[in-house]
Amino acid sequence: MTDINPHTDVPISLEAAREGDGYHASGGRQWSQLCHHMSSGEKDVLGILASLINETRGWNSRKLTLKHIAACLPAGKSPIGAPRKFTSTSTVRHLLKGLAEIGQITAPDGSPLRVTSKEDVPMTILVHTYPRHDCEARRNYRDTVAVLDGEDPWWGLTEVEGTGVPPKRVRAATPREERPSKAPAPRKAPESAPAPERRPAVSDQALALAMEVLPGKAPDDVHTLAVRIHMSVGSGWALEDLRKMLRAPYSREKVTNPTGLLVSRLPKPGQKPLVKPAPVREKKVDLSQCPDCCGSGNEEDENGDPTGRKCMHPALV
Numbered sequence: 219m220t221d222i223n224p225h226t227d228v229p230i231s232l233e234a235a236r237e238g239d240g241y242h243a244s245g246g247r248q249w250s251q252l253c254h255h256m257s258s259g260e261k262d263v264l265g266i267l268a269s270l271i272n273e274t275r276g277w278n279s280r281k282l283t284l285k286h287i288a289a290c291l292p293a294g295k296s297p298i299g300a301p302r303k304f305t306s307t308s309t310v311r312h313l314l315k316g317l318a319e320i321g322q323i324t325a326p327d328g329s330p331l332r333v334t335s336k337e338d339v340p341m342t343i344l345v346h347t348y349p350r351h352d353c354e355a356r357r358n359y360r361d362t363v364a365v366l367d368g369e370d371p372w373w374g375l376t377e378v379e380g381t382g383v384p385p386k387r388v389r390a391a392t393p394r395e396e397r398p399s400k401a402p403a404p405r406k407a408p409e410s411a412p413a414p415e416r417r418p419a420v421s422d423q424a425l426a427l428a429m430e431v432l433p434g435k436a437p438d439d440v441h442t443l444a445v446r447i448h449m450s451v452g453s454g455w456a457l458e459d460l461r462k463m464l465r466a467p468y469s470r471e472k473v474t475n476p477t478g479l480l481v482s483r484l485p486k487p488g489q490k491p492l493v494k495p496a497p498v499r500e501k502k503v504d505l506s507q508c509p510d511c512c513g514s515g516n517e518e519d520e521n522g523d524p525t526g527r528k529c530m531h532p533a534l535v
Contacts, residue, residue: 247268247347247348248357248358248359249348249349249353249355249356249357249358249376250264250265250347250349252355252356252357252358252359252362252376253349253353253355253376254353254354254355255320255351255353256316256317256320256322257313257316259291259305259309259313260313260316260317262291263287263291263310263313263314263317264317264322264323264345264347266287266290266291267280267282267287267323267343267345268345268347270282270345271345280342280343280345281340281341281342281343282340282341282343283337283338283339283340283341284307284310284311284314284334284336284337285307285337285338287310287314288304288305288306288307288309288310288337289304291304291305291310292304292305293305293306307337311333311334311335314331314333315333318330318331318333320350320351321346321350321351322345322346322350323343323344323345323346324343324344324346325342325344326342326344328344331343331344349376349377349378350378351378352375352376352377352378353375353376353377354375354376355375355376356371356373356375356376357373357374357375357376358373360372361373417441417445418445418448420441420444420445420447420448421448421451423451423457424444424445424447424448424451425440425441425444427444427447427457427460427461427464428440428441428443428444428447430461431443431464431465431480432476432477432480435476435477439477442477442481443477443480443481446481446484446487447460447484449487450484450485453485453487453488453489453490453491454490454491455485455491456491459491460484463483463484464480464483464484466483508529508533509533510529510532510533511529514529515528515529516528516529517529
């Protein structure tokens, strides 16, 4: 810290103001403000992106456009009462490229992020709040001030520890009285293990069919499908008919829940199959044995002359 002149140092006393509620805290971390590999604009953008996600709830990615980020980044200082001015989308694109070059923002799979030039096209950005590069800066303001006063820091320098994983917290050797004390957590009474949930019994044929159409899936998913197959067989459905329903092709890339899709193909609980009536075979009749027309198809009178009417063969029915 040779760039600070000790003769011009002025003591400052900091006090916390008592202010109201309703304001969200920034999602950035102190190391990013101390890092000298990012410009002030890149630090602001990283803090904005970190505030738009929630690591505790698993919101690690978010779709944003250049306009969204520009609306959170004012352009310079404006007098009170003057209209607001925001940073241009081209400047935001330049700042995002700077963050992408050092790996603080990436694609969801960890690959380098491709920043689009279209301001309305959404980009899926994975934000890394922990450092992705080695840096000579300290990890927090406390250690920065401690080093300036000639004290030992509690933490090492900023370093890379995996992708998005907090750095290993190993403190340097410091006097014991300076370390913050932590009271031991109270012991909890041992809880009895919950009884294992009993699964409904299924037949071997139903379980085998479920394993056939759901290869490599979790046992709970396979058993769920086997239960529905077992219920359908109990309602009178043939196992081969159920296999045809389940073996119908579907797009495995687009379907996120194949178990639910296959269950929806099966008959509803209690639904019985439709019974088709057996076809009635007509009895073949020898028309030549008809005493009314002798096989000619026309009725004849007592003298054997045709009457002009079609014979219905009443004697043969």
